[in-house]
Amino acid sequence: MEVEKVEEKNISILIAEDDEFIRDIYNRIFSMNGYTVILATNGMEALEKLEDITPDLILLDIMMPYQNGKEVFKKIKQDERLKAVPVVFLTNVSAQDDLEQELLDQADKYLIKAHFTPKEVLEEVIPLIKK
Numbered sequence: 243m244e245v246e247k248v249e250e251k252n253i254s255i256l257i258a259e260d261d262e263f264i265r266d267i268y269n270r271i272f273s274m275n276g277y278t279v280i281l282a283t284n285g286m287e288a289l290e291k292l293e294d295i296t297p298d299l300i301l302l303d304i305m306m307p308y309q310n311g312k313e314v315f316k317k318i319k320q321d322e323r324l325k326a327v328p329v330v331f332l333t334n335v336s337a338q339d340d341l342e343q344e345l346l347d348q349a350d351k352y353l354i355k356a357h358f359t360p361k362e363v364l365e366e367v368i369p370l371i372k373k
Contacts, residue, residue, distance in 0.1 A: 253371055254278040256297040258288035258314065259332070260306045264355070268301065268332075271360040285309025289317060296323055298371050301363075302349075304333040315349065328370040332363065 255277050259265040265281055272279050280297060282288035286308035288300075300318065304311035311331060318324045328350040350370050353363060 252278060253299075254280060254295065254297040255299045255301060256280045256282060256288060256291060256295070257301045258282040258285065258306065258311065259301070259303045260284055261303075264303075267360050268363070271364050275364060285311065285314040288314050292318065292321075292324060297327060299367060300327055300329045301332045301367065302329055304331055319348070328367075330367050330370065 253276075255272050257265060257268050257272070257279060259268065259281075260283055262283075265283070269279050269281060280291055280295060282291055284307045288302070288306075289309065292300075302311040302314060306314075311333065315329055315331070318327065318329060330351040330353060331349045332353050332355055334355045351366060353366060358366065
């Protein structure tokens with residue numbers, strides 16, 4: 243699948259990832275393809291940024307300090323302004339039990355980082371953007 247660059251649509255993507263190297267890679271791949279990227283280094287920072295913006299897509303790591311991705315996801319889905327925003331869990335963690343799997347199944351997509359290149363992640367999530 244060929245990824246089309248976005249021209250002047252001003253589509254924004256919030257990436258919440260505590261690993262600086264991974265965060266930088268995803269920032270570059272989305273930015274190079276015309277997306278506006280907002281970065282958060284932990285769950286608390288992601289929620290703070292979401293107070294001021296409504297992105298078109300949220301990429302959310304599960305294992306983050308201060309508030310993990312599952313906690314952030316629950317808060318997003320309880321917020322009337324944000325609950326329709328597509329959320330993709332991008333992680334190397336698999337579900338530990340049925341309750342956790344149920345939560346992961348509520349996300350728009352669940353991707354294991356080690357199974358996808360950054361370009362493949364881009365290709366997987368772009369169809370979720372509703373603009």
